[in-house]
Amino acid sequence: MSIITLNKATKLELLKFSKPATRTFWITSIxxxxxxxxWFGIVPFMPDVVKDLGLTPDQKWNSIILAVSGTVFARLLIGKLTDKYGPRLCYTWLLIIGAIPVILIGFVQTPLQFLICRLFIGFIGASFVITQVHTSIMFAPSIVGTANATSAGWGNLGGGANRLGMPIIAAAVVSFGIAEQADAWRYSMIIAGIICFLMGIVYYFFTQDTLNGNFKDLKxxxxxPTAKKDQVGFLEVLKDYRVWILFFVYAASFGIELTVYGTMDDYLQNTFQLKRVTAGNIVLSFALMNIFARxxxxxFGDRFGNKYxxxxxxxxxxxxxxxxxIMLATFSSITILSVGIAFLIAFSLTVQMAEGATFSVVPFINKKAIGSISGIVGAGGNVGAFFAAMLLKSKSAIAEKTAIAANQGMSQDIIEAAQSAASSTAVSSGYFIIGGVILAASAITLAIKFSTEEETETTELKTEPTLILADK
Known part of the structure; x- marks a missing residue:
């Protein structure tokens, strides 16, 4: 028997916690x-960090880039490890070991220490790969896209919820007299790390690799499959053109969401003259859409799959x-706030749906190496974020330096206004270019083909995807 013949749940029954599939779904999602x-817990505190550690603008940008770069290598590695050792052990150790740099960032004293911690904190972004593998193993083809997308949506939600959660933790730390306001960000990160560590223990004791049992017992x-077969499967993955198309697709979806999420605050302020709090709330709403959009x-990936x-x-x-x-390219040219928000919402909806749709395809590429494929495709998201961030950083930096040079001798207010306008124009053109790249990814996606045998294997479970909220 191979992993692809193991029992799988055909329904996503969200409130039946006694069932291993439901329990695993919620634990992996949480x-x-x-x-x-x-991973993104430090973002709400960046003004405090810049002041506390004396970060330069370049160091601030570099910390953003390092945070997504470290995840690339971690995702590539964790996918292979998950295929070999199973999601239960891999998630347990990722949570426990990944908690260390999260805790340590609360003790940094120099910019270099901060950058190193941000690099290693990015490794916990590999949790996405294990999450997708675990739900792919637990749920049948008719529902796997919905299960994968829902669990992943909870993760992405965490990247936005920290804008509310982290300040609340910081406020509690101050109100209880544990620390002064200036050090509250440090204690908040330490607390977040401890929670991740404890969750690793929960994962070990309350989940199982498959409905049939753990990988170790099944082996x-x-x-x-034996280790030798796993290795051959991984080589097959590397040679499969479809994996690299999906790598590009995820770079054009999740990678762009990460970049837009990280740059939108400043863009909204510079383009529409919004206050930082207002811009931050809009971006938070953008992230919160992950609850349902992904x-x-x-x-819909499952529905299209069941029908066609x-x-x-x-x-x-x-x-x-x-x-x-189309939504991002159009948004980039809008200067009216109400219209801009409408297209930003449309972009948020479509980019998150694209992420969910990507992982409604991934489980069917090579069922013997779901972890390896998920790792490669997942890494594509961070590669996309890296290149998109580099594009926007270079365009914005050049434009701002030119604006400052052109307004030398003028008042500080005039220089700042010129710098703000230059940044807005540069980022706008960057968004437009990225929109074109996404359209190219859309066209290339159609090159993905499946054999008659692969199509036939998925017909054994044609049940409509079901999302059960309560017992009938």
Whole structure:
């Protein structure tokens, strides 16, 4: 017996906690939420960090880039490890070890120490890969897209919820007299790290790798592929062009969401003259849409798949990607706030649906190496974020320096206004370019093909995807 013949749940029954599939779904979703919460937990405190550690603008940008760069390597590695050792052990150790740099960042005293911690904190972003593997193992083809997208949506939500949660933790630390306001960000990160550590213990004791049992026990019974077969599967993954198309697709969806989320505060302030609090609340709303938007992508991916086969999943993915590109390119040229927010909401909806739709396709590429494929595709998101951030950073830096040079001798207010306008124009053009890249990704997606044998394998479970909220 191989892993692809193991029992799988055909329904996502959210309130039946006694069932291993439901219990695993919620524990992996909450773990993913906490990892993203800690990964981007420092973002709300960046003004305090800049002041406390004396970060330069370049060091601030570099910390953003390092935070997403470290995740690339971690995701590539964790996918292979998950195929070999199972999601339960891999998630347990990722949470426990990943908690260390989260805690240590609360003790940094220099910019270099801060940058190193941000690099290693990024490793917990690999939690996404394990989450997708675990839900792919637990749920049948008819519902796997919905399950993957819903669990992933909770994780992405953590990246936005920290804008509310971290300041609340900081306020509690100050109100209880544990620390002064200037050091509250340090204690908040330490607390987030401790919670991740404790969640690792929960993961070990309350989840299992599959509905049939853990990888270790199944291997002892001869019911799992051997290490040699795993290795061959990984080589096959590297040679499969479809994996690299999905790598590009995820770079054009999740990678762009990360970049836009990280740059939108300043862009809204510079373009529409909003206050920082107002801009931050708009971006928070953008992140909170992950509660339902990513699930929609997986749900419709399943619906298209159940009706039109695996090709249907690909077609839906291409369509939603095209809409994502159009929404971002259009948003980049808008100067009216109300219209801009409407297109920003549309972009948020489509980019998150595209992420969900991507992982409604991933489980069907090579079922013997779901972890490896998820790792490569997941890493694509961070590679996309890296290059998009580098594009926006370079365009903005050049434009701002030119504006400052052109207004030398003028008042500080005039220089700042010119710098703000230059940054807005530069980032706007960057968004437009990125929109074009997304449209290219949409076209390339259609090149993904499946064999007749692969199509046939998915017909054994044609049940409509079901999302059960309560017992009937």
């Amino acid at each position: 773990s993913f939420f906490l990892c993203f919460f800690a 002892a019974k001869g019911q799992m 699930t929609l992508g997986g749900f 086969g695996l090709r249907g999943r690909v077609i839906f993915l291409a369509l939603i990607l095209a809409l994502e590109g």
